[in-house]
Amino acid sequence: MEKSQNGEHNDDASSICGYDSLHHLLKDNLKPHHFQEVNRLLTGLNCGKALETIALPDSATALSVEHGFDIQAFHFHADKEVLREPRVVRVGLIQNSIAIPTTSHFVDQKKAIFEKLKPIIDAAGSSGVNILCLQEAWMMPFAFCTREKRWCEFAEPVDGESTKFLQSFALKYNMVIISPILERDINHGEVIWNTAVVIGNHGNIIGIHRKNHIPRVGDFNESTYYVEGNTGHPVFETAFGKIAINICYGRHHPLNWLAFGLNGAEIVFNPSATVGELSEPMWPIEARNAAIANSYYVASINRVGTETFPNPFTSGDGKPAHADFGHFYGSSYISAPDASCTPSLSRNRDGLLVTDMDLNLCRQYKDKWGFRMTARYELYAETLAQYVKPEFEPQVIRDPLLHKRS
Ligand SMILES: NC(=O)NCCC(=O)O
Numbered sequence: 001m002e003k004s005q006n007g008e009h010n011d012d013a014s015s016i017c018g019y020d021s022l023h024h025l026l027k028d029n030l031k032p033h034h035f036q037e038v039n040r041l042l043t044g045l046n047c048g049k050a051l052e053t054i055a056l057p058d059s060a061t062a063l064s065v066e067h068g069f070d071i072q073a074f075h076f077h078a079d080k081e082v083l084r085e086p087r088v089v090r091v092g093l094i095q096n097s098i099a100i101p102t103t104s105h106f107v108d109q110k111k112a113i114f115e116k117l118k119p120i121i122d123a124a125g126s127s128g129v130n131i132l133c134l135q136e137a138w139m140m141p142f143a144f145c146t147r148e149k150r151w152c153e154f155a156e157p158v159d160g161e162s163t164k165f166l167q168s169f170a171l172k173y174n175m176v177i178i179s180p181i182l183e184r185d186i187n188h189g190e191v192i193w194n195t196a197v198v199i200g201n202h203g204n205i206i207g208i209h210r211k212n213h214i215p216r217v218g219d220f221n222e223s224t225y226y227v228e229g230n231t232g233h234p235v236f237e238t239a240f241g242k243i244a245i246n247i248c249y250g251r252h253h254p255l256n257w258l259a260f261g262l263n264g265a266e267i268v269f270n271p272s273a274t275v276g277e278l279s280e281p282m283w284p285i286e287a288r289n290a291a292i293a294n295s296y297y298v299a300s301i302n303r304v305g306t307e308t309f310p311n312p313f314t315s316g317d318g319k320p321a322h323a324d325f326g327h328f329y330g331s332s333y334i335s336a337p338d339a340s341c342t343p344s345l346s347r348n349r350d351g352l353l354v355t356d357m358d359l360n361l362c363r364q365y366k367d368k369w370g371f372r373m374t375a376r377y378e379l380y381a382e383t384l385a386q387y388v389k390p391e392f393e394p395q396v397i398r399d400p401l402l403h404k405r406s
Pocket of ligand 1: 215278
């Protein structure tokens with residue numbers, strides 16, 4: 001049994017050798033000068049320095065102690081410019097487990113999640129967060145593994161109770177809130193979508209984005225419930241910057257990230273639900289790569305905990321039926337265009353990550369690395385235009401001596 005970050009003994013299977021994040025494991029076990037170098041290589045430097053932490057108001061930390069959620073805060077700087085003032089935006093990410101068992105009445109389950117989130121949203125609001133994002137399908141258990149249709153009852157119209165619940169916080173705290181829900185599209189045959197609702201800082205609904213890529217991997221067979229989204233790659237121009245949402249599995253698709261960048265996003269949120277066995281080694285890489293390649297910030301959020309369902313289900317891999325997905329490993333974090341990133345939130349606790357980011361860094365990195373300028377969009381467009389035709393043939397130049405024996 002090893003010590004956790006705060007000195008408590010912890011043999012929880014959802015931890016990493018008793019630590020609630022890789023960062024804490026390394027910090028506790030490496031000599032300080034080794035940790036400094038490892039941290040430089042793993043999380044990069046921002047304006048030549050290790051990422052700065054910031055202090056949050058006592059009211060926010062008091063809420064985190066009272067309600068037992070992780071709270072961390074950082075600041076990404078940009079270089080000073082002559083003509084532009086810094087454009088610092090405070091972003092908040094919330095990760096959480098469900099609140100009561102999946103066997104409870106559906107109404108109670110949703111209500112319990114609302115209750116659980118209230119103090120975390122209050123902590124974000126009292127910390128002066130400008131843009132807050134919740135995790136994918138935050139208002140329900142991630143029941144899509146079961147393929148049982150009864151979970152469709154959790155779906156809501158865009159202006160349903162979850163949106164109304166968050167609109168009051170948006171107004172109270174002058175905060176933009178991104179609310180990823182299971183949507184029921186009343187005007188189009190009541191079909192279901194996996195949707196992010198963007199609520200403006202006046203409590204208004206700015207618009208929606210529907211998940212572009214629907215997984216069919218392992219237990220994540222969400223296509224039983226909804227199909228690929230029809231909203232394209234919208235960027236929402238808010239009071240605090242141009243934002244977009246790339247929902248979960250879309251993070252594996254570089255062209256999906258690119259399209260949000262081409263539309264001018266400065267921050268792309270990636271609300272997710274994914275489990276350790278499936279994707280944990282990918283988690284620290286894909287979002288950072290997207291931030292670097294597209295010169296924008298990426299804010300990654302994953303839910304927490306193990307959700308057990310009433311009826312066992314199979315994943316079509318010949319393995320025995322099971323009643324849970326595995327562990328949702330939290331680890332929400334933010335990546336910047338300069339290849340730096342925050343440490344992750346806890347792997348097993350609810351959490352709030354607050355991060356100041358100077359949006360000027362986006363253009364500064366476009367100027368420095370010139371990825372937009374050096375991209376060959378006309379070449380890619382040509383290849384893609386050919387590729388989508390039925391008669392497409394891969395451009396392969398075969399060695400005429402391929403089969404010659406040496
Ligand atoms: N929610 C979701 O799309 N999960 C798919 C698994 C993954 O992308 O890691």
